[in-house]
Amino acid sequence: MNRIWMNKEVMSGGGLLAISLILMLLTPTQVPIEENGLALSPRFFPYTILSLIGLLSISLLIQGFRNRVTTFSKEPSNTTVKEFLLFVLVAVFILLAAPYIGFSFSSMLGIALIYWMAGIRGWVNLLVPAILVPLVTDFIFRYALQVYLPLGFWEPIIDSFLY
Secondary structure (H helix, E strand, O other), rough: OOOOOOOOOHHHHHHHHHHHHHHHHHHHHHOOOOOOOOOOOOOOOHHHHHHHHHHHHHHHHHHHHHHOOOOOOOOOHHHHHHHHHHHHHHHHHHHHHHHHHOOOHHHHHHHHHHHOOOOOOOOOHHHHHHHHHHHHHHHHHHOOOOOOOOOOOHHHHHHHHHO
């Protein structure tokens, strides 16, 4: 069997590690820091997420080096490119639709569509994560972080119930 040093885990881990390191170096230029000491620094969350991505990519690199017997096709298949483009289109839909229909509702539609494209079927398997993830994310941002995500046309309805 031919042992190769580059497989898909090594390539994915190396790429993610490079991206996380580059973004970590760029974070101070993009996120200003305030010295009030009352709250977490605005750089805390980018550094935390990028550190987690870096750690996971290192584990992916280790996994790839330990399992070097698999081969990796240099040219991606048409289905991989098609799935990637569909994923990008769903992400663009969420970004463009959030100001109009709200972050939670657009994310619910986007997550359900991504799950459906991934072959996950069944109401429970598809809808429970599609509903819970955006609602929990909105709750964390709204009440724990005091960052209000777009509500879209739901804003007057939600305001009438809350206030």
